[in-house]
Amino acid sequence: MCNDTYIPTEITVVLIDTRNPLNIGSAARALANFGLTDLRLVNPYDVAFREAVSAVGGAPVLQAARVFGTLAEALKDCSLVIGTADGQRRIPQHPVDRLETGMARAIGHQGRVAILFGSEKFGLSNEDMSFCHSLIRIPTVPETPSMNLGQAVAVCLYEMIRDGNAVPVQAAFEAPQGADAENITEMLREILVLAGFTNRTTASSTNEKVRRWVRRLRISHRDAPLVMGILRQILWKFGQR
Amino acid sequence: MCNDTYIPTEITVVLIDTRNPLNIGSAARALANFGLTDLRLVNPYDVAFREAVSAVGGAPVLQAARVFGTLAEALKDCSLVIGTADGQRRIPQHPVDRLETGMARAIGHQGRVAILFGSEKFGLSNEDMSFCHSLIRIPTVPETPSMNLGQAVAVCLYEMIRDGNAVPVQAAFEAPQGADAENITEMLREILVLAGFTNRTTASSTNEKVRRWVRRLRISHRDAPLVMGILRQILWKFGQR
Numbered sequence: 270m271c272n273d274t275y276i277p278t279e280i281t282v283v284l285i286d287t288r289n290p291l292n293i294g295s296a297a298r299a300l301a302n303f304g305l306t307d308l309r310l311v312n313p314y315d316v317a318f319r320e321a322v323s324a325v326g327g328a329p330v331l332q333a334a335r336v337f338g339t340l341a342e343a344l345k346d347c348s349l350v351i352g353t354a355d356g357q358r359r360i361p362q363h364p365v366d367r368l369e370t371g372m373a374r375a376i377g378h379q380g381r382v383a384i385l386f387g388s389e390k391f392g393l394s395n396e397d398m399s400f401c402h403s404l405i406r407i408p409t410v411p412e413t414p415s416m417n418l419g420q421a422v423a424v425c426l427y428e429m430i431r432d433g434n435a436v437p438v439q440a441a442f443e444a445p446q447g448a449d450a451e452n453i454t455e456m457l458r459e460i461l462v463l464a465g466f467t468n469r470t471t472a473s474s475t476n477e478k479v480r481r482w483v484r485r486l487r488i489s490h491r492d493a494p495l496v497m498g499i500l501r502q503i504l505w506k507f508g509q510r
Numbered sequence: 511m512c513n514d515t516y517i518p519t520e521i522t523v524v525l526i527d528t529r530n531p532l533n534i535g536s537a538a539r540a541l542a543n544f545g546l547t548d549l550r551l552v553n554p555y556d557v558a559f560r561e562a563v564s565a566v567g568g569a570p571v572l573q574a575a576r577v578f579g580t581l582a583e584a585l586k587d588c589s590l591v592i593g594t595a596d597g598q599r600r601i602p603q604h605p606v607d608r609l610e611t612g613m614a615r616a617i618g619h620q621g622r623v624a625i626l627f628g629s630e631k632f633g634l635s636n637e638d639m640s641f642c643h644s645l646i647r648i649p650t651v652p653e654t655p656s657m658n659l660g661q662a663v664a665v666c667l668y669e670m671i672r673d674g675n676a677v678p679v680q681a682a683f684e685a686p687q688g689a690d691a692e693n694i695t696e697m698l699r700e701i702l703v704l705a706g707f708t709n710r711t712t713a714s715s716t717n718e719k720v721r722r723w724v725r726r727l728r729i730s731h732r733d734a735p736l737v738m739g740i741l742r743q744i745l746w747k748f749g750q751r
Contacts, residue, residue, distance in 0.1 A: 291532075295658050295660075295661060298654075298657070298658050298661070299657075299658075299661055301651075301653070301654035302648075302650040302651065302654050302655070302656075302657050302661075303650065303651065304651040304653075327654070368672075369672065407543075407668065408671060408672075409543040409544065410542075410543065410544065410545040412542070412545075413539070413542035413543050413568070414543070415543075416539070416540075416543050416664070417536050417539055417540075417660065417664075419536075419658065419660070419661055420536060420539070420540055420543075420660055420661050420664035421664075423657070423658075423661035423662075423664055423665050424664050424665055424668045427648065427665045427668070427669075428668075428672075430649060431609075431610070431649075431669075
């Protein structure tokens with residue numbers, strides 16, 4: 270947990286399955302307004318997003334935005350993943366924090382933090398959420414819970430920079446990077462299939478359960494090689510039979 | 511200051527000289543998301559704003575929005591007026607609060623509070639600001655200070671509802687309604703012209719000074735009739751000569 274070198278908080282915004290290029294533009298602008306630069310897009314609908322007109326002032330962020338085919342790829346270097354949900358959706362599998370609580374955790378984290386925003390129509394899918402360590406909710410009213418995407422990004426980033434005097438909290442553990450967590454998830458899945466635990470019909474929900482479970486474990490970056498070594502050994506053993 | 515009947519805080523959002531109907535739509539949506547209903551438009555560019563597509567979920571707010579020809583008209587029933595400014599503009603004539611300070615004041619106010627947003631390109635004019643009791647600033651970075659209008663509205667309203675446990679502060683005085691303040695301003699202006707204090711070339715800047723000064727005085731609704739009586743008497747006297 271105690272690194273000799275201090276790893277500052279780095280914030281990444283990830284937009285998943287975004288339909289409307291204007292929303293990508295306004296998200297980019299919000300990043301620029303609050304001094305952030307790292308925008309990542311997973312499977313955006315319209316590759317012409319770089320033309321998005323609402324990104325006045327957000328243009329350099331948009332130029333530098335990277336597109337990924339899968340969420341797992343986009344999260345490889347992220348050690349804390351926070352998903353966003355609108356005010357009314359029931360999410361039984363995950364802890365849901367108030368926005369200020371989740372953002373305080375983000376600020377206090379050492380390493381790269383990803384904040385995920387789902388599509389305009391459906392929000393984050395259950396699979397998207399299985400990559401998250403926690404979820405946050407903007408306290409909108411029950412009658413009109415769903416925010417515009419660009420506005421939701423602005424509100425979340427505002428909350429993060431709001432208290433200029435906030436002292437970063439020492440992270441309680443050095444979280445695994447997304448790539449480690451996903452490698453462990455993959456190996457576990459393979460083991461479960463080989464062990465006959467998972468069959469074709471239940472594979473999808475099991476995969477999500479495993480992914481959530483690995484994130485909840487919070488295996489540190491230092492411990493990840495050990496865990497992976499053990500799993501690799503089990504896989505090798507299965508191959509031996 | 512002590513009314514027998516409690517006047518709850520009522521929040522009005524006023525958009526001035528808005529050019530882009532999409533921004534009106536997204537402002538309406540932000541009001542709906544945070545449970546507000548009173549949107550007023552002063553001199554919007556495009557009267558087709560009711561069609562604004564981004565107001566998914568904000569439609570009833572948009573349907574009920576009222577259009578005014580002048581800011582003075584729009585503020586008639588408002589006893590606290592707060593203007594918004596972007597992070598970099600110099601505003602020597604006004605106190606500028608951090609967003610959370612300004613919004614705490616709004617929440618604590620008894621009576622109708624108006625929050626003003628200027629045009630996308632120029633923000634609030636000096637004349638618009640002369641109607642304000644105070645200004646607020648969203649803490650954006652110097653490199654990209656100017657926020658998208660819809661996002662700025664969302665961030666301001668979020669800040670207002672953010673702390674659900676906030677105890678309304680007892681207002682220190684019963685502020686004059688906008689109509690009273692503007693009546694007093696008008697009479698003073700007339701007096702200054704009749705007294706030879708104001709000439710044609712300096713009229714505009716003097717008018718703004720007078721308007722700001724009347725707001726700073728914070729003449730209570732109870733005292734307003736007395737002040738207006740005095741001014742009316744002076745005007746009558748001028749007419750006698």
